[in-house]
Amino acid sequence: MNERHLSANRSMWDERVATHVDSTFYDVPRFIEGGSHLYPFxxxxxxxxxxxxxxxxxxxxxxxxxxxxxxxxxxxxLDFSKPAIDAARDIAARCGIDARFEVGEVNQAPEILGRKYDILYTGRGALCWLPDMARWAETASRLVKPGGLLYLSEFHPITDIFTDDDLAVENNYFDHGIPFEDHSGCTYTDGDLPRKHVVDFTWTHPVSSVINALLKSGFTLERFEEHEFTAFNRFPGLVHDEKARVYRFPEGEPSIPLMYSTRLRLPA
Ligand SMILES: C[S@@+](CC[C@H](N)C(=O)[O-])C[C@H]1O[C@@H](n2cnc3c(N)ncnc32)[C@H](O)[C@@H]1O
Known part of the structure; x- marks a missing residue:
């Protein structure tokens, strides 16, 4: 990732934080009362x-x-957005949860954190912000203890090929290293965004490139799943399942995978 991409993306994420913290999508007051923001799967x-x-x-x-x-x-x-980490520390304190939060770019995580973990968890809109899966997988392998687990739950890259409103095929599934430059200034939650930083850069990573990068970095594959639902209103016509907090294609209509998840392990 060059400095222009990094700096545009960081400014855009810094600006989104306050809107997201106030959104009903994240529903911080309810989270502070208790419960989980993770999905049952x-x-x-x-x-x-x-x-x-x-x-x-x-x-x-x-x-x-x-x-x-x-x-x-x-x-x-760990996240590269300081406003996000400030909000995370504040919410942790309000919940009375002991947690460590650090500001940093993903590939600097091993140096910033200085230790390895039993489990590395990431996803739901994480990988698209990183240009280089080989580098990310190598970083991940330096953060997991021998015998430890990497769990990734991510939006399926096949959804990137379609136009948002009518599912016409518009974009390449395969990654040619060229970022998608978005000027829409939109976000995935409710609430208005300040519109100062409206350019961001994302990359589509085919599932094979993610899995192969992790295998090459020493992980072994334990589980791979594709899901018929997603965490936000990705396409018109998806039906909201409020209880499960997910969106799906209507019953009886053809579907494509909207998310995938995978569990890999480093040898002990
Ligand atoms: C969609 S969020 C994913 C988080 C989580 N799934 C959620 O819904 O709260 C993507 C996060 O990646 C962070 N991010 C993007 N590029 C990054 C990078 N190169 N290094 C560290 N964090 C980055 C952004 O600041 C943002 O908080």
Missing amino acids: ELEEVGSVEGLSLLHLQCHFGLDTLSWARAGAAVTG
């Missing part, structure tokens, strides 16, 4: 985290990180 696929150390890379303002703490893990979250 994530909790099931990771299994018990009781007493384990867990690192959340690209943790945003920490609701998922703190949810893992409520599930029993000793948690650390």
Whole structure:
């Protein structure tokens, strides 16, 4: 990632934080009262985290990180947005949860954190901000203890090929290293954004490139799932399942995978 991409993306994320913290999508007041912001499939696929150390890379303002703490893990979250980390520390204090949050770029995490973890968790809109899966996977392998787990729950890159309103095929599925430059200034939550930083850069990573990068960095594959639902209103016509907090294609209509999740392990 060059300095222009990094700086545009960081400014855009810094600006989004206040809107997201106030949104009903994240519903911070409800989270402070208790409960989890994780999805049941994530909790099931990771299994018990009781007493384990867990690192959340690209943790945003920490609701998922703190949810893992409520599930029993000793948690650390890292994100390059200082306003996000400030909000995460504030919410942790208001919830009375002991958590470590650090500001940093993903690939600098091993130096910033100075330790390895039983579990590395990331996803739901994380990988698209990183240009280089080989570098990310190598970084991840330096953050997981021997025998430890990497769990990734991510939006399926096939959804990137379609136009947002009518699902016409518009973009390349394969990654040619050229970022998608977005000037829309939109976000995925409710609430208005300040519109100062409206340019960001994202990359589509085919599932094969993610898995192969992790295998090349020493991980072994334990589980891979594709899901018919997603965490936000990605396309018109998706039906909101309020109880499960997900959106799906209507019953009886053809569907494509909207998310995927995978669990890999480093040899002991
Ligand atoms: C969609 S959020 C994912 C977090 C989580 N799934 C959630 O919904 O709260 C993406 C996060 O990645 C962070 N981010 C983007 N690029 C990054 C980078 N190169 N290094 C560290 N954090 C980065 C952003 O600041 C943002 O908080």
